[in-house]
Amino acid sequence: MGKNKEIQQILPRATGFFFLAPAFFFIGLFLLFPFIWVFIISFTNVALTGPTALNPAFVGLENYVRLFDFSRWMRSGEFGNALRNTLYFVLGSAVLGQAPLGLAIALAFHRRRGPLRELVFSLATMAWILPDVAVAFAWIAFLDYDFGTLNTVLINLGLGKIDWYFQHPLVAITIFNVWRGTAFSMLLFSAALGSIPPSFWETAEVAGASSWQRFKDVILPLILPHILTDLILITLWTFNTFTPYLITGGGPFFRSETVSMYTYRVAFKFLEFGRGAAVAVVMMAINFVLATGYLLSLRRRRAYG
Amino acid sequence: MRKCFKLLFVIGLSFALLGIATFAESIKLTVTSRAVRGGVNTLLVQWLEDVVFPAFENWMKEQGKDVVVEFIEFGGTDEALKEQYALDLKVGRGADILGFDGFWIPEFDAAGLVKPLDEIVGPSIWEWEGWKHIPPSMREILGYQGKVYGLPLGTDVRVIFYRRDIFEKAGIIPAGSGLRWQPRSWEELLDTARYLKESLPGVIPLQINAGTQMGEATTMQGWFMVLLGTGIHMYDFYSGKWYAKHPGILEALNFYKTVYIDEKLGDARTQLIPGARARTFELFRDGKIAMLVEGDWFWRSVLAPGSEWGLPNRNEVVDWAMMPAEEPGAGYRGQNFVTISGGTGFILNPNTKHPAEAWALMGFAFSREMQLEFQKLQPRIRARDDVPVIGDPVMSEMAKALLRLTTVRPMLPGYPKISYEAQLMTERVVAGLMTPEEAMEAYAEALKEIVGEESLIIVE
Numbered sequence: 001m002g003k004n005k006e007i008q009q010i011l012p013r014a015t016g017f018f019f020l021a022p023a024f025f026f027i028g029l030f031l032l033f034p035f036i037w038v039f040i041i042s043f044t045n046v047a048l049t050g051p052t053a054l055n056p057a058f059v060g061l062e063n064y065v066r067l068f069d070f071s072r073w074m075r076s077g078e079f080g081n082a083l084r085n086t087l088y089f090v091l092g093s094a095v096l097g098q099a100p101l102g103l104a105i106a107l108a109f110h111r112r113r114g115p116l117r118e119l120v121f122s123l124a125t126m127a128w129i130l131p132d133v134a135v136a137f138a139w140i141a142f143l144d145y146d147f148g149t150l151n152t153v154l155i156n157l158g159l160g161k162i163d164w165y166f167q168h169p170l171v172a173i174t175i176f177n178v179w180r181g182t183a184f185s186m187l188l189f190s191a192a193l194g195s196i197p198p199s200f201w202e203t204a205e206v207a208g209a210s211s212w213q214r215f216k217d218v219i220l221p222l223i224l225p226h227i228l229t230d231l232i233l234i235t236l237w238t239f240n241t242f243t244p245y246l247i248t249g250g251g252p253f254f255r256s257e258t259v260s261m262y263t264y265r266v267a268f269k270f271l272e273f274g275r276g277a278a279v280a281v282v283m284m285a286i287n288f289v290l291a292t293g294y295l296l297s298l299r300r301r302r303a304y305g
Numbered sequence: 306m307r308k309c310f311k312l313l314f315v316i317g318l319s320f321a322l323l324g325i326a327t328f329a330e331s332i333k334l335t336v337t338s339r340a341v342r343g344g345v346n347t348l349l350v351q352w353l354e355d356v357v358f359p360a361f362e363n364w365m366k367e368q369g370k371d372v373v374v375e376f377i378e379f380g381g382t383d384e385a386l387k388e389q390y391a392l393d394l395k396v397g398r399g400a401d402i403l404g405f406d407g408f409w410i411p412e413f414d415a416a417g418l419v420k421p422l423d424e425i426v427g428p429s430i431w432e433w434e435g436w437k438h439i440p441p442s443m444r445e446i447l448g449y450q451g452k453v454y455g456l457p458l459g460t461d462v463r464v465i466f467y468r469r470d471i472f473e474k475a476g477i478i479p480a481g482s483g484l485r486w487q488p489r490s491w492e493e494l495l496d497t498a499r500y501l502k503e504s505l506p507g508v509i510p511l512q513i514n515a516g517t518q519m520g521e522a523t524t525m526q527g528w529f530m531v532l533l534g535t536g537i538h539m540y541d542f543y544s545g546k547w548y549a550k551h552p553g554i555l556e557a558l559n560f561y562k563t564v565y566i567d568e569k570l571g572d573a574r575t576q577l578i579p580g581a582r583a584r585t586f587e588l589f590r591d592g593k594i595a596m597l598v599e600g601d602w603f604w605r606s607v608l609a610p611g612s613e614w615g616l617p618n619r620n621e622v623v624d625w626a627m628m629p630a631e632e633p634g635a636g637y638r639g640q641n642f643v644t645i646s647g648g649t650g651f652i653l654n655p656n657t658k659h660p661a662e663a664w665a666l667m668g669f670a671f672s673r674e675m676q677l678e679f680q681k682l683q684p685r686i687r688a689r690d691d692v693p694v695i696g697d698p699v700m701s702e703m704a705k706a707l708l709r710l711t712t713v714r715p716m717l718p719g720y721p722k723i724s725y726e727a728q729l730m731t732e733r734v735v736a737g738l739m740t741p742e743e744a745m746e747a748y749a750e751a752l753k754e755i756v757g758e759e760s761l762i763i764v765e
Contacts, residue, residue: 047416048392048395048416049391049413049415049418049718050416050719051415053416053418054416054417066754072747076732076733076736076738077517163574165578165579166574166578249518249579251517251518251577251578251579252518252574252577252578252736253516253517253732253738268388268392269388270722270725
C-alpha cells in the first residue's frame with residue numbers, strides 16, 4: 001500500500017489511465033477483439049465461399065467435435081496427424097536441436113575471442129535473421145532430390161542420394177529449423193555464461209575441477225533458469241512457425257504438416273473460417289499453457305533472485 | 306474581403322472542375338488471370354497485351370474516351386488464384402476483369418462474391434453482337450442457374466498424350482509408319498505400359514493424375530477419366546445425388562493401385578511432391594514419361610513451341626489417343642471411350658468502378674476479329690461458332706472425336722469440396738496409406754458431412 005501512495009504522489013491515477021488509454025485501445029482493437037471474434041466464430045460454420053458465407057449459423061461445438069473425432073484423427077490430413085507431427089518437430093528441432101547445439105557453441109567459445117568465434121557467431125546469426133522466403137528457397141535447392149547441392153556432394157562421395165522431401169520430410173524441416181533458429185539459444189547462453197563471475201571459474205580451476213565437473217557443478221546450476229527460459233521460448237516459436245510450409249507445403253501426403261499449416265489449410269485454402277477459428281482457439285490454448293509456464297518460471301526466478 | 310472570397314471560390318471551383326475532368330477522362334481498367342509472359346499461359350498475355358489492349362484503347366479513343374488497360378500477371382497455382390479471388394472479392398477489391406474457372410462460379414455465387422453480367426452492367430449487355438454466336442452449352446461454362454457470369458475462352462477435352470518417339474523406339478509403332486496407337490480397354494492400356502516398362506527402363510510408362518498436390522488437375526485429368534470408364538460419374542444428374550460407395554469407385558481405385566503400387570507402371574512420387582504438375586510437364590517434355598492423361602491445354606499451351614515447356618518438334622514426337630473405358634461399352638452412358646470438359650474465361654468483378662467500360666473491353670476481346678487473332682497464336686475450340694479452329698489439325702481432330710462423348714462437372718456449390726475429397730482418396734491409395742476399400746469408406750464419410758446422407762448413392 002505504501003508503494004501505491006508513492007506512485008500516486010508522482011502521478012494521479014486518472015492521469016495514469018489517460019496516458020495508458022491509447023495503449024489499451026490498440027491492445028483491445030488488435031489483440032482482444034480479434035481473439036474474442038475468433039472465439040465466437042469458432043462456434044459457427046461461417047465460410048468465405050459457398051452458402052454458409054451469407055447465412056452462417058451457430059453449430060455449437062461441432063467444429064471442436066470434428067477436430068477431436070478420434071476414430072479418424074490420425075489419418076493423413078487430419079488434426080491428430082498434424083498435432084503428432086508438431087510434437088516431433090518441436091521436440092526434434094527445439095528441445096533436442098537448437099537448445100543443446102546453442103549451448104554447445106556458447107560453451108565452446110566461452111571466455112575465448114578471435115576470428116573463429118566471430119565467424120561462427122556471424123554465420124549462426126545470419127541464418128537467424130535472413131528473410132523466410134529467401135531461406136526457404138535456398139533449402140529447397142539444397143535438399144532437392146535430383147539437383148540439390150547436398151545430394152550432388154553425397155553422390156560425388158559415392159554415398160548415393162537421399163530423397164529428403166519425399167522420404168524424410170519431417171526430418172528435413174527439423175534439420176532446417178535447427179539451422180534456422182540455433183542462433184537465439186547460442187546468444188542467450190553466451191550472455192548467461194558471461195554473467196557468471198570469473199571468480200567462480202578461477203576458484204573451480206584452483207580446486208582442480210575437471211571440465212565436466214566445472215560444467216556440472218558451476219555452470220549448470222547458474223544457467224539453469226536461462227535454459228528453462230530458452231526452452232519455453234523456442235518451444236513457443238517452433239510450435240507456431242510457418243516457414244517450413246514454404247519448403248514442403250506440409251507434404252507429401254501431409255507427412256510434414258504441422259498445426260499451424262493445418263490451420264492455414266482449413267481457413268485459407270478451404271476458406272472455412274468457422275472450422276479454422278476452432279483450430280486457432282485450440283492453438284491459442286496450447287500457446288497459453290506454454291506462455292503460462294514461461295511466466296511462472298520467470299516469477300520463480302525473481303523470487304529466488 | 307469579399308473580393309478575396311470570390312477569388313478563392315473561383316480558384317476552388319476551377320480546381321474541382323479540373324479534378325472531375327481529369328477523373329472522367331482517364332479510366333484505368335485492370336485484368337488478371339493465371340498467366341505470365343514467358344511462363345504459364347504466355348500466349349494469353351501476348352494476345353491481351355500486344356493485340357487486344359492497344360486495339361481497345363484506340364477504339365475507345367475514337368469515341369473520345371481515355372482508357373488505359375493493364376494486365377496483372379499471376380504466376381501461382383489455380384488453387385492459389387482462387388484463394389486470392391475469394392479474399393479480394395470479400396473486401397470489395399480485385400481487378401475489373403478476372404480470369405475465372407467455370408466450376409468456381411456456384412461456390413462464389415452462393416457467397417455473393419460474383420454476380421451475373423446483366424446485374425453488374427445492366428440489360429444493355431444483351432445488345433452485344435456476340436451472343437448469337439455463343440451457343441447455350443458455351444454460355445453454361447461460366448454460367449449458373451441460367452445466368453451468365455462471363456465469357457469463356459473455349460472448352461476443352463481430355464485424352465492420353467503419348468510420345469511417338471518412345472513408342473517407336475519400343476517397337477509399339479513401326480518407325481515412320483504414320484500408324485497410331487489406340488487402346489480399347491484398360492487392360493490394353495496397362496499392357497502397353499507393362500511392355501514399355503520392360504523394354505525401356507528409365508522411362509515412366511504412364512502418369513495419370515492422383516493426389517491433392519495436383520489439385521483440380523487430379524479430379525479432371527485423373528479421377529474422372531478413370532471413373533467414367535467404369536460407367537459412372539461422380540454425380541448422378543437425374544437423382545441429384547453423389548456416388549459415395551459404388552463398385553465403380555472401387556474399380557477405379559484399383560486401377561490406380563495397379564498403376565502406382567502393384568506394378569509401378571507410374572511414378573507416385575512425381576504425383577505427390579510439391580510442384581507435381583510442373584515436374585510432370587518437364588518429364589514429359591524430356592521424354593521421361595511415355596503416356597500422360599491431360600487436357601488439350603497441355604497440347605496447345607504447355608507443349609506449344611516457344612512456351613515454358615514447349616517442344617519445338619511437338620507435332621512429330623507427340624500424339625494422342627482416346628481414353629478407353631474399362632471394357633468396350635462399359636464406360637459412362639455405355640461409351641467405348643470417355644472424356645470430360647471444363648472451361649475457363651473471364652468474368653466481371655462486381656466491385657468494378659467502370660462496369661460499362663469493363664464490359665466494353667470484354668465484348669471487344671470476344672469479338673470475332675480479336676478471337677481470330679487469338680486463334681493465330683493458340684488454335685483451339687473457341688466459344689464463338691464463327692471462329693473455327695484454324696491451323697492445328699490435331700486440335701480440330703480432338704474436338705471432332707471427343708466433343709460428342711464429353712460430359713461436365715456438376716455446377717454446384719458443394720462440388721469443389723467433394724472434388725478435394727476425391728483427390729484425397731486417390732492420394733491415400735497411391736501413397737499406400739489405405740486400401741481402395743478403406744479410401745472409399747473415408748470418402749463416403751466425408752461426403753456425408755458435406756452434403757448429408759440423403760444426397761448420397763451407396764451401392765455396396
